[in-house]
Amino acid sequence: MGNGAKKFMYVNRRAPYGTIYALEGLEVVLIGAAFDQDVCMAFVDDGVFQLKKGQDTNESNMKNFSPTYRALGDYDVNKLYVEKESLEQRGMSEDDLLELTYEDEEDDYKEKPSIRIVNKEELADLMEQQDVILNY
Amino acid sequence: MGNGAKKFMYVNRRAPYGTIYALEGLEVVLIGAAFDQDVCMAFVDDGVFQLKKGQDTNESNMKNFSPTYRALGDYDVNKLYVEKESLEQRGMSEDDLLELTYEDEEDDYKEKPSIRIVNKEELADLMEQQDVILNY
Amino acid sequence: MKFGILVNEGPYQHQASDTAFNFTKAALDKGHDIVRVFFYHDGVNNGTRLTTPPQDDRNLVNQWSELAKEHELDLVVCVAAAQRRGIVDEDEAKRHGKNADNIAEGFHISGLGQLIEMGIKADRVMAFGD
Amino acid sequence: MKFGILVNEGPYQHQASDTAFNFTKAALDKGHDIVRVFFYHDGVNNGTRLTTPPQDDRNLVNQWSELAKEHELDLVVCVAAAQRRGIVDEDEAKRHGKNADNIAEGFHISGLGQLIEMGIKADRVMAFGD
Amino acid sequence: MLHTINKSPFEKNSLDTCLRLAKSGSEILLLEDGVYAAIKGTAVEPKMRQALSDYTVYALGPDLKARGIEEDRLIDGIEVVGYDGFVDLAANSDRVQSWL
Amino acid sequence: MLHTINKSPFEKNSLDTCLRLAKSGSEILLLEDGVYAAIKGTAVEPKMRQALSDYTVYALGPDLKARGIEEDRLIDGIEVVGYDGFVDLAANSDRVQSWL
Numbered sequence: 001m002g003n004g005a006k007k008f009m010y011v012n013r014r015a016p017y018g019t020i021y022a023l024e025g026l027e028v029v030l031i032g033a034a035f036d037q038d039v040c041m042a043f044v045d046d047g048v049f050q051l052k053k054g055q056d057t058n059e060s061n062m063k064n065f066s067p068t069y070r071a072l073g074d075y076d077v078n079k080l081y082v083e084k085e086s087l088e089q090r091g092m093s094e095d096d097l098l099e100l101t102y103e104d105e106e107d108d109y110k111e112k113p114s115i116r117i118v119n120k121e122e123l124a125d126l127m128e129q130q131d132v133i134l135n136y
Numbered sequence: 137m138g139n140g141a142k143k144f145m146y147v148n149r150r151a152p153y154g155t156i157y158a159l160e161g162l163e164v165v166l167i168g169a170a171f172d173q174d175v176c177m178a179f180v181d182d183g184v185f186q187l188k189k190g191q192d193t194n195e196s197n198m199k200n201f202s203p204t205y206r207a208l209g210d211y212d213v214n215k216l217y218v219e220k221e222s223l224e225q226r227g228m229s230e231d232d233l234l235e236l237t238y239e240d241e242e243d244d245y246k247e248k249p250s251i252r253i254v255n256k257e258e259l260a261d262l263m264e265q266q267d268v269i270l271n272y
Numbered sequence: 273m274k275f276g277i278l279v280n281e282g283p284y285q286h287q288a289s290d291t292a293f294n295f296t297k298a299a300l301d302k303g304h305d306i307v308r309v310f311f312y313h314d315g316v317n318n319g320t321r322l323t324t325p326p327q328d329d330r331n332l333v334n335q336w337s338e339l340a341k342e343h344e345l346d347l348v349v350c351v352a353a354a355q356r357r358g359i360v361d362e363d364e365a366k367r368h369g370k371n372a373d374n375i376a377e378g379f380h381i382s383g384l385g386q387l388i389e390m391g392i393k394a395d396r397v398m399a400f401g402d
Numbered sequence: 403m404k405f406g407i408l409v410n411e412g413p414y415q416h417q418a419s420d421t422a423f424n425f426t427k428a429a430l431d432k433g434h435d436i437v438r439v440f441f442y443h444d445g446v447n448n449g450t451r452l453t454t455p456p457q458d459d460r461n462l463v464n465q466w467s468e469l470a471k472e473h474e475l476d477l478v479v480c481v482a483a484a485q486r487r488g489i490v491d492e493d494e495a496k497r498h499g500k501n502a503d504n505i506a507e508g509f510h511i512s513g514l515g516q517l518i519e520m521g522i523k524a525d526r527v528m529a530f531g532d
Numbered sequence: 533m534l535h536t537i538n539k540s541p542f543e544k545n546s547l548d549t550c551l552r553l554a555k556s557g558s559e560i561l562l563l564e565d566g567v568y569a570a571i572k573g574t575a576v577e578p579k580m581r582q583a584l585s586d587y588t589v590y591a592l593g594p595d596l597k598a599r600g601i602e603e604d605r606l607i608d609g610i611e612v613v614g615y616d617g618f619v620d621l622a623a624n625s626d627r628v629q630s631w632l
Numbered sequence: 633m634l635h636t637i638n639k640s641p642f643e644k645n646s647l648d649t650c651l652r653l654a655k656s657g658s659e660i661l662l663l664e665d666g667v668y669a670a671i672k673g674t675a676v677e678p679k680m681r682q683a684l685s686d687y688t689v690y691a692l693g694p695d696l697k698a699r700g701i702e703e704d705r706l707i708d709g710i711e712v713v714g715y716d717g718f719v720d721l722a723a724n725s726d727r728v729q730s731w732l
Contacts, residue, residue: 149549149632181545263553268627269629271629
């Protein structure tokens, strides 16, 4: 990451499928990965549903974009902050979420989890450190 | 009204201006008036804000469609039910609303108020009497 | 039974068009009649032939066009809503001095009266939107 | 100061395009720079020249076109979002075998990278949507 | 009378308004993002349990599956239907109100 | 940091989420349907009064006027700004988060 890199946070607050924001938001993140900036994603409110395991759109005829989250690690997008309060309100725990990992080049390419559960205070602090915050 | 007339209820649940549903919903009611059906409107949730007095869109450059509600009486749309609970939650009373009237042909063309404040039970009963309910 | 279908949002941005399509198809499969499919608000954006969604995704406009062809469905795009949003057929293009049109096969532009008429003729009106 | 403007909804259905326009105009009036206006999601629908809103209403597409002309604004419509929704220029029409295009004056179609680049170049990114 | 709700109960007020205005004995169908109201253990579960004593509540199966919600995660008493079941519900009710 | 809210607090959860995640000392601008949160005597007034002890709260004047909300109906302490004031708020904050 260059010294001039900006800190981008993509805040995901919507459920998948009911609206397209989650899918098209993910497209921004993937394209943005090529720009060598300091990128993270936050999953808040219904955004946590985007990471739910076991999505299957066969019967509803929409495109299942859930597998795309697995590609994020390869694009060096490996800071996915999930708000604890949002998970709890929705009766969910970390076990409900996709297992997303990345290889840490600075630690002998060890496979590490990309998802980090944070509480609201931690997330608020993270937001204050950003240069650009985009909300979907 | 013909014997074959259907009962149409237009349910307005959105605030004006933030979205177009209120304006385009009103256009349906005005066109529908030509079809000689039994028409009423319900204002629920943020829909009650549609009837707020004193709307002035000069500085925001949108079209002020608030005066159009005054035309409803001339189109024989004279049953505008406003839910009491929605008004109260929003700190509003009947005094905040446009004064909308119609001339009652069956009562010597006396000018009568079109807006009727109803509570949730009365509104629920009215909904059960409809043939077609359209929600904006 | 006769159903009237109202679609209030454009393709992709909201699931409304998908749900309306799946409902309409299921109703036809069960032998019900579809009086009309009326596209209102941003729903008029379902009626443009200029979309090219990704190959691995469904093509909502084509799905509607094909279903309409197969079952002789009446797909009506509201003229007033269409004018605001730029959905035009040949006549509308001529009337408003536009040098192109974009209406998709099987859709036609007509007035809001068609929505009321649909409400009168149908046993049930099903609305799909945001 | 350099602002980047992101518009996520089409004209009329939501106030987003109005607010974005009023903000952009006010920023220009105060002497700020507008790095780019990027239209994403249904926001791409701001870029069609085929709209004809009622005479007594504002014409959002024209407002953007005129502001762009006056201030040499860079109005970018996202290509992927535009393909899903049927906003095409001459090149896109050719590429996808469409017999018409509908892009409005002053808008051009480009990739999502332009949004990221806008975020990098701008001091503040302002997002307007639903 | 059939009421349909397509909004997440965590994001919008559609479910609350429906539950305030639907008469006892009505059918309620959860679809699209509305199906999230059907999950056990959420902040809206108490509201839904209460609703189940007044209404028959359905959830659209294809929308549950798309969102990865297995049937064993649903509040007891909520019935899962497909699009064909949705059509039947609409046909068998006197009228339909979509709480868009 | 500037937070903007363009949704009605009666319809959507944007205001609640903003108030949960905005750090004390932040600025909050209510615009579009978000301005309804600024009215006195509503069910959300207590929440807004609480917010005013942690944040500076603004409401966009043109959006108040469009909706017929006179300034004497606003909760004390909420400042009204125009589009030019909106631009100043954005320029003077380190970053902006639009709670769309």
